[in-house]
Amino acid sequence: MARPSVAVSLPAEESVPVAAELREAGFTVVTVSHPDELEAFLAGNRDVAVAILDGETDFDRSLEFYGLLRDNGRAIPALMVVSPRTLDKLGSGGAGSVEDEYFTRPYSAESLRWRVEAMCIRSQTVDDGSGPVLQSGPLEADGWSHPATVIAVFNPKGGVGKTTVATNLASALQIRKGQNVLLVDADTVTGHVTTSLGMNEVRTVVDSLRDEPDGGAVETLADLAAAHSSGLRVVSLTSSPLNNEILEPSRVTALINAARRGFDYIVIDLHPSYGALNQAIFEVADRILVPVTPDVPAIRAAVQLADLATELGLRERLALVINRANSGVSVADMERTVGMPSLALLRSGGLLFVRAANEGRTVIEMFPREKISEDFDALADRIIGTPVSAPAAKPAFGLFNRQKVAVRA
Numbered sequence: 001m002a003r004p005s006v007a008v009s010l011p012a013e014e015s016v017p018v019a020a021e022l023r024e025a026g027f028t029v030v031t032v033s034h035p036d037e038l039e040a041f042l043a044g045n046r047d048v049a050v051a052i053l054d055g056e057t058d059f060d061r062s063l064e065f066y067g068l069l070r071d072n073g074r075a076i077p078a079l080m081v082v083s084p085r086t087l088d089k090l091g092s093g094g095a096g097s098v099e100d101e102y103f104t105r106p107y108s109a110e111s112l113r114w115r116v117e118a119m120c121i122r123s124q125t126v127d128d129g130s131g132p133v134l135q136s137g138p139l140e141a142d143g144w145s146h147p148a149t150v151i152a153v154f155n156p157k158g159g160v161g162k163t164t165v166a167t168n169l170a171s172a173l174q175i176r177k178g179q180n181v182l183l184v185d186a187d188t189v190t191g192h193v194t195t196s197l198g199m200n201e202v203r204t205v206v207d208s209l210r211d212e213p214d215g216g217a218v219e220t221l222a223d224l225a226a227a228h229s230s231g232l233r234v235v236s237l238t239s240s241p242l243n244n245e246i247l248e249p250s251r252v253t254a255l256i257n258a259a260r261r262g263f264d265y266i267v268i269d270l271h272p273s274y275g276a277l278n279q280a281i282f283e284v285a286d287r288i289l290v291p292v293t294p295d296v297p298a299i300r301a302a303v304q305l306a307d308l309a310t311e312l313g314l315r316e317r318l319a320l321v322i323n324r325a326n327s328g329v330s331v332a333d334m335e336r337t338v339g340m341p342s343l344a345l346l347r348s349g350g351l352l353f354v355r356a357a358n359e360g361r362t363v364i365e366m367f368p369r370e371k372i373s374e375d376f377d378a379l380a381d382r383i384i385g386t387p388v389s390a391p392a393a394k395p396a397f398g399l400f401n402r403q404k405v406a407v408r409a
């Protein structure tokens with residue numbers, strides 16, 4: 001199927017690399033510098049997925065462009081490129097429609113391309129012959145309506161790579177496999193997924209639940225999730241280890257189940273404990289990935305988990321992921337000891353993880369050709385290709401209700 005078109009109105013030094021990147025990705029791109037050019041392009045093209053506009057160099061001109069996206073019954077989302085300062089000034093007023101998004105300077109053409117990909121994933125171009133219409137919202141009886149597979153990443157031993165696996169697997173599924181992924185940081189004690197992805201001050205589930213009794217809106221995980229430059233959507237349960245009583249396990253699992261409708265995969269990073277919240281999340285997880293490093297304490301913890309999982313009736317959902325597989329105990333010995341085969345092996349990525357975290361990116365985004373990214377690719381393939389247990393509840397919800405989110409480019 002042909003890829004949709006994208007209109008780009010940016011200063012020349014930005015529009016040239018951005019147009020080249022988008023064309024490389026298969027999009028039809030038109031660069032426009034005057035509203036008349038955009039008008040002409042929109043009149044002749046029904047499949048315009050996104051218009052990338054400069055949100056600050058000439059704000060009045062941007063507004064003219066923006067108006068055209070809404071003229072004649074059109075509803076084409078705008079991706080407004082702004083400076084972080086302008087974004088702050090915009091405050092909660094934000095863009096004109098829930099479909100519009102912001103992208104902050106400085107940015108790379110590649111990260112902007114992934115943002116466009118994400119916007120396309122979240123919308124579906126519908127050509128009903130009446131003109132360019134981009135429809136979003138829950139769709140009936142198609143690929144979007146199947147419930148997500150929930151993958152919990154857990155080992156009761158600290159530091160074995162749970163967060164690394166959750167974040168980079170989510171990124172691999174999103175970027176390399178074209179899946180629509182929600183990454184949930186459910187480590188209520190030492191969770192740092194959003195900060196390591198360069199997403200600061202994001203609204204958490206605890207923030208939302210605390211606001212609810214004061215008349216705050218009931219928000220879904222999709223509402224709360226912030227978009228990362230990779231296209232991943234990311235939400236944290238809390239930003240503080242204290243006073244999280246409001247996170248009742250049943251409330252959290254209801255939110256997870258409700259989010260199944262909007263995503264292909266929900267990847268959940270857990271704290272290393274057997275607390276009530278984790279046990280409830282195990283219940284709703286279709287798969288529990290157990291990262292294990294080749295050392296005795298990590299293997300011992302995995303053996304204990306395998307035994308407990310048998311007691312809890314979860315054993316068939318568990319799968320080992322051997323992390324830093326190129327050192328220490330052999331893979332065959334680990335599999336034998338834990339009594340489970342491994343789903344995938346991940347080698348040591350050395351400092352690549354640190355370098356990626358310094359940039360607020362995942363290794364998959366930043367070092368796509370490195371062997372470690374290939375390992376995650378193979379893990380993503382195994383996940384996609386491996387059948388999972390029966391899906392849980394399938395509640396309806398507003399699929400694409402999103403709030404404005406700040407995104408680091």
Ligand SMILES: Nc1ncnc2c1ncn2[C@@H]1O[C@H](COP(=O)(O)OP(=O)(O)OP(=O)(O)O)[C@@H](O)[C@H]1O
Nearest residue numbers: 158159160161162163164272324347348349350353
């Ligand atoms: N394959 C790998 N190659 C190189 N470094 C790795 C690898 N896996 C994990 N690390 C590093 O090891 C450290 C611990 O990893 P991570 O935070 O993912 O563990 P965790 O199980 O989530 O820890 P915690 O139990 O504290 O939440 C991090 O600094 C991470 O970058």
Ligand SMILES: [Mg+2]
Nearest residue numbers: 162163187270
């Ligand atoms: Mg962790």
